[in-house]
Amino acid sequence: MKEKQLRIGMIGYGFMGRAHSNAYARVNQFFDLAYQPVLKAACARNVEAVQKFADNWGYESIESDWKALIARDDIDAIDICVPNNLHKEIALAAAAAGKIILCEKPLSMNAAEGIEMCEAVEKAGVANMVWYNYRRVPAVTLAKQIIDSGRLGKVFHYRANFLQDWTISEDVPQGGAALWRLDAAAAGSGVTGDLLAHCIDTAIWLNGGIRDVVAMTETFVKERVHADTGKAEPVGIDDACAFLCHFQNNSLGLFESTRYARGHKALYTFEINGEQGSLRWDLHDLHRLEFFDYNDEGATRGWRSIHVTDHGGEHPYMDHWWVPGLQIGYEHSFVHQVADFLKGLEDGKPAGPTFRDALETQRVCDAVLDSAKSREWKNVT
Numbered sequence: 001m002k003e004k005q006l007r008i009g010m011i012g013y014g015f016m017g018r019a020h021s022n023a024y025a026r027v028n029q030f031f032d033l034a035y036q037p038v039l040k041a042a043c044a045r046n047v048e049a050v051q052k053f054a055d056n057w058g059y060e061s062i063e064s065d066w067k068a069l070i071a072r073d074d075i076d077a078i079d080i081c082v083p084n085n086l087h088k089e090i091a092l093a094a095a096a097a098g099k100i101i102l103c104e105k106p107l108s109m110n111a112a113e114g115i116e117m118c119e120a121v122e123k124a125g126v127a128n129m130v131w132y133n134y135r136r137v138p139a140v141t142l143a144k145q146i147i148d149s150g151r152l153g154k155v156f157h158y159r160a161n162f163l164q165d166w167t168i169s170e171d172v173p174q175g176g177a178a179l180w181r182l183d184a185a186a187a188g189s190g191v192t193g194d195l196l197a198h199c200i201d202t203a204i205w206l207n208g209g210i211r212d213v214v215a216m217t218e219t220f221v222k223e224r225v226h227a228d229t230g231k232a233e234p235v236g237i238d239d240a241c242a243f244l245c246h247f248q249n250n251s252l253g254l255f256e257s258t259r260y261a262r263g264h265k266a267l268y269t270f271e272i273n274g275e276q277g278s279l280r281w282d283l284h285d286l287h288r289l290e291f292f293d294y295n296d297e298g299a300t301r302g303w304r305s306i307h308v309t310d311h312g313g314e315h316p317y318m319d320h321w322w323v324p325g326l327q328i329g330y331e332h333s334f335v336h337q338v339a340d341f342l343k344g345l346e347d348g349k350p351a352g353p354t355f356r357d358a359l360e361t362q363r364v365c366d367a368v369l370d371s372a373k374s375r376e377w378k379n380v381t
């Protein structure tokens, strides 16, 4: 056990609770860091389920009330892995108790809540981060390095998609485990906050801030049985959303997300086109980055497919894993995020995205939803 421990209190035990727990458990085996996460307690209302989760991942104890978890002296960091409508209340209480906070995306239901959360962590002076994990896929991090080196030149276009197909059936209920994503009261929005938020976070990171947007949304299934009432209730989320935008660097953005793209499970793609080159990435082939460099010699110029698995510092994060050419996957992006967060604690340089960074994404989501409602261009304010 390392001298510096980060004692984790995990709230929630779903898909993200598992992804984060896996990252905490593995990070020190692959990264040489001063800090070590300790899985201290897992918390959820369902005692039987949370005990099973705790046993599986090696949490030392459980709590059934998040307030009791936050009150514990043996917890340094609270990880929020519960539906979006609970993020704010938990984060405010955790900040007031001086806890470090790692919050699942999106930061909040809307920007107004996000502002309160930023103010709370900044006032308390506690380290904070939001789990926009795709930044830490090595191919995406490499895209950032190429863009920052200036090799694309002036950027003209950014486009991104996040396509799924799991809610096409009218029989899928809203509310309850995982399906709270279909319940506006728990999620705040549909694909905008759940999927486009990822695309927006990556886009801002790679291409800078977004100035204004014009959007359309659609709710294809108007009523679904609600898990709480057992009755058909109106659906308040956006099933699909597309928007256009201007970035602050004057490039044009085009974004689309839906849960009705039959055949696509989690097709997150982005492409960026600059005067001197273009980049393209696809989550279904996540270890590859496509790069077109206009400065290549003319006769052999073309799209190259970089297998982002090399060592010797060539490719981000990969020195920590296997041998060159052997690829890693989705779960490693979370391990990288924890590694960067722990290094940030060690160096006193917080790793992003912080709450403040994630608030920017929230502001864009708000503008997108406002625009879809009013059918007008909206500034990101």
Ligand code: SOE
Residues within 6 Å of the ligand: 164, 194, 195, 198, 266
């Ligand atoms: C929704 O299906 C979901 O699980 C999102 O909630 C995640 O953030 C995304 O990474 C994958 O899809």
